[in-house]
Amino acid sequence: MRCAGGHGFDVARQGYVSLLVGSRAPGTADTAAMVAARQEFLGRGHYAPLAVRLAEVVRGGPSGVVLDAGAGTGYYLAEAVTGRGIALDVSKHAIRRAARAHDRIGAVVADVWRPLPVRDASVDVVINVFAPRNGPEFARVLRPGGRLVVVTPTPRHLEPLVAELGLLTVDEEKDRRVTESLRGLFAETGSRTLEFPMELGPADVEAVVGMGPSAWHSDLAAIRGRIGDLVTVTASFRMSTFEPIV
Numbered sequence: 001m002r003c004a005g006g007h008g009f010d011v012a013r014q015g016y017v018s019l020l021v022g023s024r025a026p027g028t029a030d031t032a033a034m035v036a037a038r039q040e041f042l043g044r045g046h047y048a049p050l051a052v053r054l055a056e057v058v059r060g061g062p063s064g065v066v067l068d069a070g071a072g073t074g075y076y077l078a079e080a081v082t083g084r085g086i087a088l089d090v091s092k093h094a095i096r097r098a099a100r101a102h103d104r105i106g107a108v109v110a111d112v113w114r115p116l117p118v119r120d121a122s123v124d125v126v127i128n129v130f131a132p133r134n135g136p137e138f139a140r141v142l143r144p145g146g147r148l149v150v151v152t153p154t155p156r157h158l159e160p161l162v163a164e165l166g167l168l169t170v171d172e173e174k175d176r177r178v179t180e181s182l183r184g185l186f187a188e189t190g191s192r193t194l195e196f197p198m199e200l201g202p203a204d205v206e207a208v209v210g211m212g213p214s215a216w217h218s219d220l221a222a223i224r225g226r227i228g229d230l231v232t233v234t235a236s237f238r239m240s241t242f243e244p245i246v
């Protein structure tokens, strides 16, 4: 690939391109082990109700180009895309998988905190699922009438595992912080909670811990020893839609 300034970027043989120019990858990139755990857990369909609901919301309006900021393995984008999808993530381990998630997804290693490698007013929907948000850049890349859909976990997410295994808890102020980060740029047009039970075996529990924020802090081996047989765990998400303020 070549930019207007004459810089060249190789498309890796796994089908993605890295546009991480001049910046060091931030320390928040998911590691290979986290990405493998995520793919395993999502592959078992535990979050499928969320993927289905998100795809319905995305397809409820113009959705020719959908950009997933912090796309991970591309699981949600692959479900939602009808026209073209752009998966952005700073983890090359994640993006390698996103490149294979759907044949109409373009997969790019990029830092959401930097200017996005996407033209002004070229995207119909930005989706952002448990990943960092860059309000000004999301507003810049969206077309007039475009939408932003943000999914965050609620404080009830993964009850009772969080308490039993001492995992990181979700900030009670999360909703307020999402709105705060978009203030002056986006107006909220809808918000709903999606909650459902999941039956998780020991391998599922290990994967859900290994793919989440606790993976950075937890001693996974110690946790493994405390995981019992099948447990019923709550999945609890907040899905909010926003429109840019023009």
Ligand SMILES: C[S@@+](CC[C@H](N)C(=O)[O-])C[C@H]1O[C@@H](n2cnc3c(N)ncnc32)[C@H](O)[C@@H]1O
Pocket: 026, 028, 029, 030, 038, 069, 070, 071, 072, 073, 074, 075, 076, 088, 089, 090, 091, 094, 110, 111, 112, 113, 128, 129, 130, 131, 132, 211, 212
């Ligand atoms: C909790 S995962 C969610 C992934 C995906 N949205 C999903 O739900 O399956 C957070 C993702 O954000 C990515 N990420 C973290 N910091 C980032 C940044 N500054 N720019 C782009 N992606 C980032 C991580 O590499 C990781 O894939």
